[in-house]
Amino acid sequence: MAEEQQEAGRREVVTGVARGARRRAPAHTPARSEISEQTSVGATYVRALMRSQLRAALCALGALALLVGVLPLVFLLPRVASGALVWVVLGVLVxxxxxxxxxxxxxxxxxxxxxxxxxxxxxxxAPGSRGAGA
Known part of the structure; x- marks a missing residue:
C-alpha cells in the first residue's frame, strides 16, 4: 500500500532547455559582418549611406545657394532697392x-x-522589441 501511494503521489518533471542555453542569433548580422570585414557588399552598404547623405547635403546647399544667390538680383529691381527693405530682408527674413x-x-x-x-x-x-519567449 505504501508503494501504491508513492506511485500515485509521484509526479513526472518535464524539463526543457534552459532559456540561457537556447540557440541565439549570431552576434553580428550578415550585413554588419559584411561591413566590419570590409567586403564588397559591406562597401556597397556604406557607399549607399554616403550617397544618401551627400544627396541631402547637396539639396540643402542648393536651397541655401538659391536663397542667397537670388537676393542680389531681387535688390537690383528699382522698387525693392529701398534701404530699409534690404536690411529687413537681410537682417531678419533670411x-x-x-x-x-x-x-x-x-x-x-x-x-x-x-x-x-x-x-x-x-x-x-531593435529598441522596444522583445524576443518571442519573453
Whole structure:
C-alpha cells in the first residue's frame, strides 16, 4: 500500500532547455559582418549611406545657394532697392529660412542613419522589441 501511494503521489518533471542555453542569433548580422570585414557588399552598404547623405547635403546647399544667390538680383529691381527693405530682408527674413533648411537637413540625415542602422541591425536587437519567449 505504501508503494501504491508513492506511485500515485509521484509526479513526472518535464524539463526543457534552459532559456540561457537556447540557440541565439549570431552576434553580428550578415550585413554588419559584411561591413566590419570590409567586403564588397559591406562597401556597397556604406557607399549607399554616403550617397544618401551627400544627396541631402547637396539639396540643402542648393536651397541655401538659391536663397542667397537670388537676393542680389531681387535688390537690383528699382522698387525693392529701398534701404530699409534690404536690411529687413537681410537682417531678419533670411535667417528663419536658413533655419528651416538646416532643420530639414538634420532631420533627413538622421532618417538616413536610422534607415541604415535598421538595415544592419538584427530585428531582435531593435529598441522596444522583445524576443518571442519573453
Amino acid at each position: 535667417y528663419p529660412v536658413m533655419w528651416f533648411i538646416a532643420r530639414w537637413y538634420v532631420t533627413r540625415a538622421e532618417r538616413n542613419e536610422a534607415d541604415f542602422t535598421g538595415l544592419v541591425t538584427d530585428p531582435a536587437e
